[in-house]
Amino acid sequence: MTLVTDVAAAVCLLLGAFFSFSAGVGVVRFDNLLSRMHVVAKPQVLGLLLLLAGVALRLQDRGSATMLLLVAIFQLMTSPVAAYMVGRSGLRTRCVDPAVLEIEEDEFPAREAGR
Amino acid sequence: MMLAVGVVATTLLAVGALLAVVRIERGPTMLDRTVAFDVLTTALVGAIAVEAAISRRTESVPILVVLSLVGFIGSVTIARFAAVEPPKNGTAAQRSGPRPGAGAAGGAGPSAPGSVGFAGPNAGSGGSGVEPGPDPADVTGRKEES
Amino acid sequence: MKQPDPAQGPGRRRARRLVTLWPTMVVGALIWVLLWGDLSWANVISGAVLGALVALAFPLPPIGTATTVRIGPLLHLLGRFVGDLVLASFQVAWTAVVPGRAARGGPTPHGALVSVPLRTDSDLFIATTAGLSSLVPGTLVIDLDRPTRTLRLHVLDIAASGGPDAVRDATLDLEARLLRAFAPSAELARVGLAPYTLDKEERR
Numbered sequence: 001m002t003l004v005t006d007v008a009a010a011v012c013l014l015l016g017a018f019f020s021f022s023a024g025v026g027v028v029r030f031d032n033l034l035s036r037m038h039v040v041a042k043p044q045v046l047g048l049l050l051l052l053a054g055v056a057l058r059l060q061d062r063g064s065a066t067m068l069l070l071v072a073i074f075q076l077m078t079s080p081v082a083a084y085m086v087g088r089s090g091l092r093t094r095c096v097d098p099a100v101l102e103i104e105e106d107e108f109p110a111r112e113a114g115r
Numbered sequence: 116m117m118l119a120v121g122v123v124a125t126t127l128l129a130v131g132a133l134l135a136v137v138r139i140e141r142g143p144t145m146l147d148r149t150v151a152f153d154v155l156t157t158a159l160v161g162a163i164a165v166e167a168a169i170s171r172r173t174e175s176v177p178i179l180v181v182l183s184l185v186g187f188i189g190s191v192t193i194a195r196f197a198a199v200e201p202p203k204n205g206t207a208a209q210r211s212g213p214r215p216g217a218g219a220a221g222g223a224g225p226s227a228p229g230s231v232g233f234a235g236p237n238a239g240s241g242g243s244g245v246e247p248g249p250d251p252a253d254v255t256g257r258k259e260e261s
Numbered sequence: 262m263k264q265p266d267p268a269q270g271p272g273r274r275r276a277r278r279l280v281t282l283w284p285t286m287v288v289g290a291l292i293w294v295l296l297w298g299d300l301s302w303a304n305v306i307s308g309a310v311l312g313a314l315v316a317l318a319f320p321l322p323p324i325g326t327a328t329t330v331r332i333g334p335l336l337h338l339l340g341r342f343v344g345d346l347v348l349a350s351f352q353v354a355w356t357a358v359v360p361g362r363a364a365r366g367g368p369t370p371h372g373a374l375v376s377v378p379l380r381t382d383s384d385l386f387i388a389t390t391a392g393l394s395s396l397v398p399g400t401l402v403i404d405l406d407r408p409t410r411t412l413r414l415h416v417l418d419i420a421a422s423g424g425p426d427a428v429r430d431a432t433l434d435l436e437a438r439l440l441r442a443f444a445p446s447a448e449l450a451r452v453g454l455a456p457y458t459l460d461k462e463e464r465r
Binding site for chain 1: 116117120121123124125127128130131132133134135137138141144146147149150151153154157158160161164165167168169171173176177179180183184187190191194195197
């Protein structure tokens with residue numbers, strides 16, 4: 001039984017670390033702000049969730065597990081909000097290059113007034 | 116077995132954190148640095164989590180709670196107060212200047228035209244900063260990528 | 262819509278505020294219990310009190326919307342969400358890590374901004390749809406235009422996502438799953454969705 005949970009924990013830890021690593025790679029390799037935020041919003045969240053699951057499997061402790069669950073919920077709730085804040089302010093402060101986007105709407109360049 | 120898993124996982128996390136530091140150093144705008152800083156914080160949380168998992172330490176878990184919240188608050192605060200940054204290169208004519216009253220917090224510091232603190236990679240961007248051409252692309256630093 | 266009537270006295274308004282505090286108190290108690298990892302009366306009560314204090318000290322505009330919970334659609338929503346999160350993470354991680362793309366003009370695929378007009382008019386459901394759509398494949402919320410209920414999404418790879426129309430359909434499907442799980446029947450009827458359709462969501 002311990003072996004089964006340990007193997008599961010090891011798989012979770014390795015996959016989670018890989019996703020965190022890919023977040024670092026994406027942040028360096030992608031060449032515009034909005035694409036980089038995809039990396040923060042998705043693989044990084046799943047990576048952290050997997051790492052937390054690995055910790056919970058390994059610790060086998062109810063008090064720690066609830067706290068880790070809380071971290072996971074926070075992460076799921078806050079990560080889209082953070083990405084939204086950064087993206088919106090990037091759009092409005094024109095940190096985002098319109099040339100890398102296919103803009104199908106018309107008002108994008110004119111839309112920076114009012115926050 | 117767990118030790119090997121720990122070594123591999125922490126190596127991956129460390130490389131990811133280093134790459135995030137690269138982006139923090141390089142990132143042309145404050146928001147790029149914010150995003151990279153978020154990655155760095157999460158890598159730190161992940162490293163503490165791996166350590167807690169390998170050595171079965173229960174007392175590291177509250178640190179995870181606190182750190183995961185700190186990263187979020189940092190990102191949102193910086194994003195909230197990000198201002199239109201003055202361009203480092205010669206494209207001032209194409210861009211509207213900073214709005215009055217909006218440049219107090221956030222982006223004004225390291226990116227003022229005179230300060231070259233973080234502008235290192237820009238210097239090697241093939242002269243794109245000298246040309247007055249109507250290309251806003253160098254604002255996002257696309258040309259700096261290899 | 263649930264603004265207190267200004268004709269009422271301040272006492273009535275305060276009483277009404279206290280009544281609307283109870284969800285915050287429940288959430289506060291839940292978070293407190295999870296944080297301490299111990300279900301005891303002291304934790305429940307102190308968490309509820311803390312929740313009430315936070316809500317009184319930092320008041321936010323009400324997003325009060327009647328919700329119902331339907332178990333079947335809720336499971337559908339959760340299952341699809343977990344699957345989508347895993348799929349999205351693998352996609353983005355692969356796009357970031359895979360080597361050969363640098364030869365073809367940089368690793369970043371061509372992105373796009375897509376506007377998606379939502380159907381629901383409830384703050385709660387719009388916000389939840391926005392949050393969820395950041396975690397499913399392809400899309401990321403950039404901006405939200407409340408009067409026209411329009412989400413502006415950034416798509417990482419517009420070609421791989423199948424164009425703006427496919428992104429719009431996927432987001433509307435997500436909204437439909439969410440509404441089926443939580444929206445009251447009147448709201449569902451208003452936006453023209455049948456309550457229980459678990460297979461293919463119909464498009465409007």
